[in-house]
Amino acid sequence: MSFKLSDEQLMIQSMVREFSRKVVAATAAERDQTKEFPWKNFKQMGELGLMGMMIPTEYGGEGADAVSYVLALSEIAYSCASTSVVMSVQNSIVCESINRFGTEEQKQTFLVPLAQGEIIGAFALTEPDAGSDPVSQTTTAVRDDNNYVINGTKRFITSGKNSRAVIVTAKTDETARHKGISAFLVAKDTPGLIVGHMEDKMGLRASDTTDLIFENCRVPASALLGNEGDGFKIAMAGLDSGRIGIAAQSLGVAQAALDASVKYAKKRKQFGKAIANHQGIRWQIADMATQIEAARQLVMSAASMKDRKENYTTQASMAKLFASEMVNQVTARAIQIHGGYGFTKDYPVERFYRDARVFTIYEGTSEIQRIVISNSVLK
Incomplete structure (x- = not known):
């Protein structure tokens, strides 16, 4: 299946990519050390419409589709997984649950300020x-x-x-x-x-x-x-959407790890040539890129099914399972490519590796995803 992005989706991806790599990335490593909550990021993200992307405009959201959301979320995760997980919970679970099940009073009191990024949920x-x-x-x-x-x-x-x-x-x-x-x-x-x-x-x-x-x-x-x-029922519906979000975060972190590895491999020289020219490194990079692309197809498929209002529970679990396992493998390969430098905080792959580890655990472990998937297959 081919996923051709619309002009609007490409515009959202480009806008968020520029914001993420200029603004979010600037302090990501520092905040990893200080544990400072990225309030400034969220204020700006609220102004950009990123904190309630799939919520109708009458409740302060952008009325965007799920594909646009995963594109934006993966771009934020590329620069800072800490920022992306808050964005994911806010959009996928909190805002969507209130929009779907809340009363008008609850929507006006809570959903509007949440969708506009004025408060965190x-x-x-x-x-x-x-x-x-x-x-x-x-x-x-x-x-x-x-x-x-x-x-x-x-x-x-x-x-x-x-x-x-x-x-x-x-x-x-x-x-x-x-x-x-x-x-x-x-x-x-x-x-x-x-x-x-x-x-x-x-x-x-x-x-x-x-x-x-x-x-x-x-x-x-x-x-x-x-x-x-x-x-x-509310929790399970929220987790279905949240699992697409975790898969999108996994994509972003994995892509950042691959890009950092490619950059390093082209500059680092051993045995008289850049390590990117050694077959062992090239094969590592090929496997990383292939794994990322396979995960991307699963994530896009789940998001597209959601946009078509189809039952996407199984597809969301597949995307979450594969993408979260993938990012752990890709970030581990990234450290291996960096060698001893990858084990230091001087290079971002060390942070990517630590951030990625929880993706197979929260919002349903890999084992839980396998139960969901197997139940569907065996039904």
């Missing part, structure tokens, strides 16, 4: 003892007249510290398994919502990852996103 599903098995979560939401009282702890929450709106899942019926899970849209300043431990991570260090603790957090019944019992 978070999605709280994972718990200390419930990661790949969300049905085992223990967070509860008990109805009390016109309110719900939420209690529980969520773990590994992207933008947990810097977000201002949180979608949180909780059990409203502990006997109904996945049908007893509901979702709530909670303002960050709600009493009883506490930001807990911030992780000191291997990669994505400028993106904050924290616990969110709910201690008798009382929210109005109007905070319910969708209906009672819709939480699992």
Whole structure:
């Protein structure tokens, strides 16, 4: 299948590429060291329409298609994976979930400022003892007249510290398994919502990852996103879209690693000639380029299916599985091509390698993707 980009899609890709490589890349290495959240980036990205790309214009978004979104996201990831993961969660899970399931009041209160990049959103599903098995979560939401009282702890929450709106899942019926899970849209300043431990991570260090603790957090019944019992459905729909986002991020980081390797191989000389002229290096580069192109086709296929409003769950899992495994292989090859220099922070491939490692883990591990795919094939 051939994916010919439209003039509008090419324009978006070009615009984001210029912004990413001039603005985002300028401080990426520094922020990797300091763990400084890239607020300036997000302000500018909001002005460019990148924080709610697929949201209708009446709610502050750009009304762009999924293909344009993955093109833009991969360009941001090329320069800074930390920035791209926040953009991905904001677009793919938070904004889309509110747009699809939210009330008009929720859209006006939360979706508009989220889509315009005025605030950052978070999605709280994972718990200390419930990661790949969300049905085992223990967070509860008990109805009390016109309110719900939420209690529980969520773990590994992207933008947990810097977000201002949180979608949180909780059990409203502990006997109904996945049908007893509901979702709530909670303002960050709600009493009883506490930001807990911030992780000191291997990669994505400028993106904050924290616990969110709910201690008798009382929210109005109007905070319910969708209906009672819709939480699992909302989470799975968000993760389908989010998995395309992770695959697009993988593409961006892998392309950056390949480009850095090509540049280095042309300059570095051993045995009297540039190492790019040695067959062993050329084959490494050929394999990297082929893997990236194969992943790109899977990502574009999943995004196109989404744009056509087809069921893209399996294709999203395939794209996420292949692309996330691919970027780990490509960044490892990039370090090998750089030799000892690749093991130092003087060259960006060291950061690419660390950032890429989590792509096979979050928003559904590679093992979970294989379950989703095999279930589809064997159905």
